[in-house]
Amino acid sequence: xxxxxxxxxxxxxxxxxxxxxxxxxxxxxxxxxxxxxxxxxxxxxxxxxxxxxxxxxxxxxxxxxxxxxxxxxxxxxxxxxxxxxxxxxxxxxxxxxxxxxxxxxxxxxxxxxxxxxxxxxxxxxxxxxxxxxxxxxxxxxxxxxxxxxxxxxxxxxxxxxxxxxxxxxxxxxxxxxxxxxxxxxxxxxxxxxxxxxxxxxxxxxxxxxxxxxxxxxxxxxxxxxxxxxxxxxxxxxxxxxxxxxxxxxxxxxxxxxxxxxxxxxxxxxxxxxxxxxxxxxxxxxxxxxxxxxxxxxxxxxxxxxxxxxxxxxxxxxxxxxxxxxxxxxxxxxxxxxxxxxxxxxxxxxxxxxxxxxxxxxxxxx
Numbered sequence: 001x002x003x004x005x006x007x008x009x010x011x012x013x014x015x016x017x018x019x020x021x022x023x024x025x026x027x028x029x030x031x032x033x034x035x036x037x038x039x040x041x042x043x044x045x046x047x048x049x050x051x052x053x054x055x056x057x058x059x060x061x062x063x064x065x066x067x068x069x070x071x072x073x074x075x076x077x078x079x080x081x082x083x084x085x086x087x088x089x090x091x092x093x094x095x096x097x098x099x100x101x102x103x104x105x106x107x108x109x110x111x112x113x114x115x116x117x118x119x120x121x122x123x124x125x126x127x128x129x130x131x132x133x134x135x136x137x138x139x140x141x142x143x144x145x146x147x148x149x150x151x152x153x154x155x156x157x158x159x160x161x162x163x164x165x166x167x168x169x170x171x172x173x174x175x176x177x178x179x180x181x182x183x184x185x186x187x188x189x190x191x192x193x194x195x196x197x198x199x200x201x202x203x204x205x206x207x208x209x210x211x212x213x214x215x216x217x218x219x220x221x222x223x224x225x226x227x228x229x230x231x232x233x234x235x236x237x238x239x240x241x242x243x244x245x246x247x248x249x250x251x252x253x254x255x256x257x258x259x260x261x262x263x264x265x266x267x268x269x270x271x272x273x274x275x276x277x278x279x280x281x282x283x284x285x286x287x288x289x290x291x292x293x294x295x296x297x298x299x300x301x302x303x304x305x306x307x308x309x310x311x312x313x314x315x316x317x318x319x320x321x322x323x324x325x326x327x328x329x330x331x332x333x334x335x336x337x338x339x340x341x342x343x344x345x346x347x348x349x350x351x352x353x354x355x356x357x358x359x360x361x362x363x364x365x
Contacts, residue, residue: 015094019084019328020365026263027058027080033265035061046075049347053354054362055079066261066336076340076347083331083341085365090353091216091305097326100303103155103189106323109299113292113321114314116191119143119150125186137183144182146175149193151208156187166193166237194320197284197313200229203276207232207245210310210322211283213293214334214341217305222297224290225341226334229256229283233273246271248278249337254286261336284317292319300326 038046038057046060059079067073078087088094100109104121107130118130120140127140135143144150146169153164163185167178182190193208200209209231215222227250232238236245246268248260256278260268270277283289293309300307308329310322334341342349354362 012089016085016089016361016365019088020081023080023084027062030263031265033065035065037061042073042075045073049075050350053082053350053359055082062265063335063340065265066267067339068257068259071339074340076343077335078331078341078346078349080331081365082362084328086358086361087349087353088306088328090358092327093303094327096303098156100300101156101324101326102187103153103323104187106321110296110321113296114318115321116151116194119190119192120182121155121190122182122186122188123155140182141179144179144190146170146172150178150190151193152178152182152188152190154185154187155189164238168193168237194312194322195315197315197317199281199284200231200313203278203281204231204233204271204274206235207237208312208322210312211250211289212247212330212333213290213309213311214329215293215297215307215309216342217297217301217307222294222301222307224294225343226338227283227286227290228333228337230333231260231271233262233271235273247333247337250283250286254283254289256281256283257337261333263332265336284313285319289313289319296321296324300324 035058038061042060043057046055046057056079059081060075060077063077064073102123104123106115107118120135120143121128121130121132123132127135127137129135129139129143149169150167151164152167165178165181167174182188196208203209209229211227211229213227214225216225228247229250230245230247232245238245246260246262249257251257258269258277258279260271260278262268262272269279289311293307293311296309297307304326306326306329308325310325312320312322314320331341340346
């Protein structure tokens with residue numbers, strides 16, 4: 001084995017460990033629910049499915065806490081640590097994704113899809129307009145008005161709502177702070193704040209409530225595996241669960257399920273801030289939204305077989321692509337809301353992913 005191969009193998013292993021430690025630390029220190037021990041029979045069920053693979057029974061106890069009424073206890077959940085460190089990395093060129101996930105490139109890859117209106121970009125310290133034309137700092141400032149609503153966010157190297165700043169029209173006392181924020185770092189995008197459909201705004205109006213669809217490309221086609229909706233809470237304008245929001249599953253017909261959860265395992269039958277029940281709400285034109293996500297995935301299969309898509313539905317009922325996530329796109333909220341991610345495919349996925357090397361890794365990760 002060459003020196004470069006050894007170095008690359010070391011970097012890959014380090015990345016696997018980072019992912020495992022991140023999710024493990026959260027489970028140990030952030031949960032607000034008690035995870036029960038498995039019975040002997042339940043452990044046997046897990047062992048029968050995950051033969052020869054080291055798994056922590058905690059994951060199966062945790063996810064089964066959220067089983068919908070009528071769904072039996074199941075060993076088909078994917079443990080989060082193995083998903084991020086082995087399954088996701090099996091299906092994803094995570095190094096290649098580091099470039100393609102730049103939000104500033106969404107306008108190029110998805111030129112034919114409705115997206116929030118981009119006002120200015122910063123790509124590697126180069127300030128540009130929406131059409132990638134270089135502009136000056138003064139010109140950038142002229143394009144931003146205190147009478148419009150904006151969202152500014154890093155275009156690379158972010159997640160969980162970190163470093164996102166929202167400015168609402170008319171909050172003039174905060175406008176200078178917003179401008180300074182935009183000036184403060186490279187690689188960001190500033191967009192006009194999108195409106196949203198009354199179906200979703202009526203549950204919680206302060207955030208742009210996004211629809212997260214995970215698609216999986218296998219056997220020559222991309223298919224949606226699971227859909228949830230993320231919403232802010234407590235006056236927060238960001239919808240991420242890690243920012244205090246909640247998430248609720250969406251069934252195959254596009255209707256919201258009756259119970260939502262937050263990152264800490266707590267459950268809600270109505271929105272924790274507005275008190276609006278989730279039951280009875282739906283995603284407008286859901287069938288075509290799913291087809292759109294599946295179609296867009298075909299453009300990215302060289303980078304990842306797993307893709308997570310964030311959409312909003314605007315006031316006209318049209319889908320707006322907010323962003324894509326090709327690496328570490330999120331698992332827990334899907335399995336909490338909708339059950340095992342791969343469903344009946346789980347054992348086929350285990351055989352496909354967990355070769356001898358992956359089985360050895362499962363012991364040390």
